[in-house]
Amino acid sequence: MPSRLTIVQTALPDYRAGFYAELYRLLDTNFSLYGGAHYFEPSVQTDNSILHKKLENKFLLGNRFLWQRGVRHLALEPGIVVLEMNPRILSNWWLLYKRKSKGLKTVLWGHAWPRKGKNSPTDRLRHKMRKLASTIVVYTKKQQEELQEKMPATHILAAPNALMSSAVMNVAAGKPQHLIYVGRLTPEKKPLFLVQAFKACLPDLPPKTKLLIVGAGEEQSKIATFIEKHHLENRVVLYGHISDTKELERLYASSLLSVSPGYVGLSITQSFGFGVPMLVSRDEPHSPEIEAAIEGDNVVFYETDDVVRFRESVKKIFSNREEWIEKRGAISTYCRERYTVEAMAMVFYKLTQDNDR
Template sequence: MRSLASEIIVYTEQQKEELKLKMPQKKITAAPNAVLFKNEMSCDTATEVNDIIYVGRLIADKKPLLLYHGFKKVLKELPEATKLVIIGNGPERAKLLELSKKDGIEHRVFIPGEVTKASLLKEYYKKSLVSASPGYVGLSITQSLGYGVPMIIARDENHSPELEAVKDGFNAKFFNSNDEDSLAQGLISFFENKEKWLKLRKEIVEDCSIRYSIEAMTATFINLLK
């Protein structure tokens, strides 16, 4: 089907370069996946920025239980105000609710279920210092970066193309996959360098707006029609 097309649109710049090697005669462009318009992106923060946030499906492949256990390991080393906010639905939600109650930390773990209201989701991000992808990273990374919130990401996973948004040390940090201790230490590192990450929020949003806004995504298709 690619050979029949006059122009090919892929997800990422890396995919574009790889396909050019196979089909140098074709016009190939990239349209990165996005969820926010530029005017929806914001580096606003709440009075207190202490939370750790996860947004996504609560399924085994996304490993929310790994995040829970990593958080629990360093709970006493984090600010008392810090909460783990786990947003989403799926079969792992019941396990998380049960574990947090059993461990007596339900006051530090907030699991509201699915949140579809953009204004409410924005408020959760405003209070969060870091977002987490304990399993494979997906579209939620561009959402997190659109609010200026860096992400801690499992290093060796079958990540979605959105991983291309990562600039290690600028808008994300990696931890060793399936390693609670590595994840736990990564979380501590974000809080030890809190001022640095808060100062980077504006730059993170600006970078995301250029590369991963809905305007950037749709420009490829609009230019195709011109």
């Protein structure tokens, strides 16, 4: 008989809605989802349209740690409980110890390594957490292989970190002419640098080309001030956060390229899903999703924080505009074959069917 699946998350942002919907479709009443109101980064908010059971997030010591109230009963929950692989979540440690002592299955899900990489001193604590899990699910094949080498006796799986269903990965017809940024407006993502660099590009760009910025965060007011100061209102558009797939599809369809001025995150597969190549800052602490990038096929790299190199890269992309437009179908197909919420959900579904693990 298939096992019941319970997933516990700090927050349930709207970009995960498709993944959870697919799990509900596959498992129906055999799936339960728990989450708090927001993540450690407060701009990552739970989408309350996602069916879930609410937890109270109690952040401690200036948001350095978290205890989630409302999870104690999950210590004895039958079936499989999936927790975030984040040592900062103290209640997850408690659940891991309790469930291990009872012989119950607990899965850790997340990035295999800390932000600073597998050689980071903080990985010692992360490794102690990993050893308490029955199974570990990471986001990429590369991370799976690396972690399997470190933990050869542990059941480790890779679930592609996806945002989109294969059904919505469409390449719209048209004449793309804009640049687009989709992501949080935080210092680490460097959206202000992007606006400054775009301003430097204006002499090289068609007069109707705009920079479209989709997202929210602490840098938004600085960006708005820069736009006003330099009279860029007709060239830079701040949309705020957008979750509607059709609206995102429309904006991507109008854009010749997307940009990641800081570290690459989930938006890279979203961009590729719509067939849009990405201009990426080379030397950043990129998330594992950077494995989707193939230089010259779906990305162009520029030298980090270098406005001149950024400008040269944008100019070259626009000079080869028709070539990049022709690649859009192949870029989308590449993503559809590897990074969909269906493929991501299937990894967790198969866990419920495997009672030997």
